[in-house]
Amino acid sequence: MKNPVVKYVGIGFILYAVFAASVLTFYEDDPDQMNWEDRQSYNLKFINKLNLDHLHTIESIVEQLGAPDITEARKNKDTTLQVMFYRTKHAKSDGITTKDECTPLLFKNGKLIAWGITAFEQYNAL
Known part of the structure; x- marks a missing residue:
């Protein structure tokens, strides 16, 4: 009687392991489908x-990250600057995402040149 139970438990464990490995391998994260806490962490x-x-x-x-939470852009002659803010730290539970809860990513002519606190400072200076 013990033998069939052990056999079925073993088969169940193997099937679970294969399923879990498949999900982790083939399922891609979609930031737009995540709740705010998971997206912030991602x-x-x-x-x-x-x-x-x-x-x-x-x-x-x-x-990779989905649409930014906040974005700003400007153009100076042939240079386009865009700063995109992605939420990375929770500050206040008010349902509104503010810049202090985000990490800015600075793009010059569509290419990433800086991120973090200095990125927004550079954007304002350029």
Whole structure:
């Protein structure tokens, strides 16, 4: 009697492990479908992995993080500057996302050139 129970538990465990591995391997995160806490955490982890050695464009960032929470842009002669704010830290439960709850990403002519506190300072200075 013990043998069939152990057998079924083992089969169940193996099926569960295969299912879990499949979900983790093939299911892509979709920031637009996440609740705000998960999206905030996802944004922070993604932004913390950014580096300037890799070319990041506005399109590639939006593809990974979804639409920004706040965005600003301006054009000076042939230079287009855009700063996109992604929520990365919760400050106040008021249902409104503010810039102090976000990490700014600065793009020059569609290419990422800076992120973090200095990115918005650079945007204002340029």
